[in-house]
Amino acid sequence: MVKVSVVGASGYVGGELLRILSRHPDVELASLTSRQYAGEYVHKVHPNLKGVLNARFTGEDALTAASKADVVFLALPHKASVSVVPEIIKLGVKIVDMSADFRLKDPEQYKIWYGYEHPYPELLKKFVYGLPELHRDELRSASYVAVPGCMAASAIISSAPLYRYMSDQIVVDAKIGSSGAGGKPSLSTHYSERYGVIRPYKPAGHRHAAEIEQELSRLAGKGVVVGMSAHAVNIVRGILTTTHIFVGSEVTLQDLWKAYREFYRDEPFVRFMMDRTGLYRYPDPKVVVGSNFADVGFAYDSHSRRIVALGAIDNLMKGxxxxxxxxxxxxxxxxxxxxxxxxxIHPV
Ligand SMILES: NC(=O)c1ccc[n+]([C@@H]2O[C@H](COP(=O)([O-])OP(=O)(O)OC[C@H]3O[C@@H](n4cnc5c(N)ncnc54)[C@H](OP(=O)(O)O)[C@@H]3O)[C@@H](O)[C@H]2O)c1
Known part of the structure; x- marks a missing residue:
């Protein structure tokens, strides 16, 4: 059995990790940390786990929790992970970090997008960007994983097969449910303010653009500039990304089918959501809720010579x-x- 600790286990991502790991046949849970709920049963915060996981949160710090495990998941806010990772590395424990602290390879990008000087730039190359669809072989020999941002994951998975068609600039339009903001309440997540919205909360300059640029530029073999607009929509879970790639020359739907089929021949969690009839003809976050599936699809607009890549995921699962x-x-x-x-699950 592999011993696993989850630091930040009381958060939304922590709760999903517990839901999955508590049923994982090869995993034994070691320490599940929360400062606020230390000593409380896990189901007090994650009621869906009542009768599923009979465990209590510990108030242990990240280092103590990691020292009890073979693998530690850090489900912490940005900048909290970076402060504990160097010490955990010294313990020889494998790390899966959910934050943005180790996603970007170029330390300069942290100044631009996150407004801080990365304190351990030499560690960035030790982390593998945790997207199995793109980095499977590297992950097999990795000790440290930086899990992608949720909207970045959707945009990258759905448009990666188009790397040969990448224009120098692309546009990612993202829509996300309220759980994307985490479990800590704020005015913008307060029910009266959040219910019913289609809110452009980051129409320009969303940080996930940096990851998308990093991954798509690598695939395309040239610099790809990503213009990203993010919208909060009236669902709890789910992301839909619509990526616009202006190709400038004629492309056929057959070309696009070929590109997607070749790229995602044997992917266990990528599904093509493309149908001429029926209700769910394109990716829709509603039908991936609670699962690890990424639904992808595409359209071609010959009028504007634009490929439209669509991706739908559950932000807390595939995201x-x-x-x-x-x-x-x-x-x-x-x-x-x-x-x-x-x-x-369906319907939700
Ligand atoms: N929500 C999403 O859809 C999503 C998707 C992809 C990635 N992520 C990333 O995953 C991470 C967790 O997100 P989340 O949505 O689960 O956030 P969250 O619901 O706010 O949970 C954060 C967790 O971290 C703990 N925590 C906060 N500050 C801490 C600190 N300084 N030291 C130790 N523990 C601390 C909190 O518990 P206590 O206060 O009880 O200790 C809580 O368990 C973030 O980096 C986020 O960007 C989130």
Whole structure:
């Protein structure tokens, strides 16, 4: 059995990690930390786990929790992970970090997008960007994983097969549910203010653009500039990304089918959501809720010579905990579907 600790286990991502890991056949949970709920039963915060996981939160710090484990998940806010990672590395424990602290390879990008000088730039190259669809082989030999941002994961997975068609500038339009903001309440997540919104909360300059640029530029073999607009919409879970790629020359739907089929031949969690008839003809976050699936689809607009790449994921699953466990499985040489092989619920 692999011993696993979750630091920040009381958060939304922490809760999803516990839901998956408590049923993972090869995992034994070691320490589940929360400062606010130390000593409380896990189901006090994650009521869906009542009768599923009979454990209490510990008030242990990250280092103590990590010292009891073979793998530690850091489900902490940005900048909290970076302060504990160097000490955990000294323990020889594998790390899966959910924050943005180790996602970007170029330390300069942290100044531009996160407004701080990365304190351990030499560690950035030790982390593998935790997207199995793009980095499977690296993950197999990784010790440290930086799990992608949720909207970045959706945009990258859905548009990666188009790397040959990438223009120098692309546009990512993202829509996200309220759980994307985490469990800590604020005025913008207060029910009266959040209910019913279609709110452009970051029409320009969203930080996930940096990750999307990093990954798509690498695939395209040239610099790709990402203009990203993020909107809060009236769902609890889910992301839809619509990526616009202006190709400038004629492309056929057959070309696009070929590109997607070749790229995602054997992906266990990527599904094509493309149908001429029926209600769910394109990716829709409603049908991935609770699962690790990423639904992808595309359209071609010959009028504007634009490819439209569509992606739908559950932000807490394929956008966070699901991809994290999939990456852990690869890191440990396990079947990557272990603990994740269940469908979404419908209707929600
Ligand atoms: N929500 C999403 O859809 C999503 C998707 C992908 C990635 N992420 C990333 O995953 C991480 C967790 O997100 P979340 O949505 O789960 O946030 P959250 O609900 O606010 O949970 C944060 C957790 O971290 C703990 N914590 C906060 N500050 C801490 C500190 N200084 N030291 C130790 N523990 C601390 C909190 O518990 P206590 O206060 O009880 O200790 C809580 O358990 C973030 O980096 C986020 O950007 C989130």
């Amino acid at each position: 966070a905990a699901g991809t994290a466990v999939q990456s852990m499985n690869l890191m440990l040489g396990l079947d990557e579907k272990k603990g994740l092989d269940f469908p979404a």
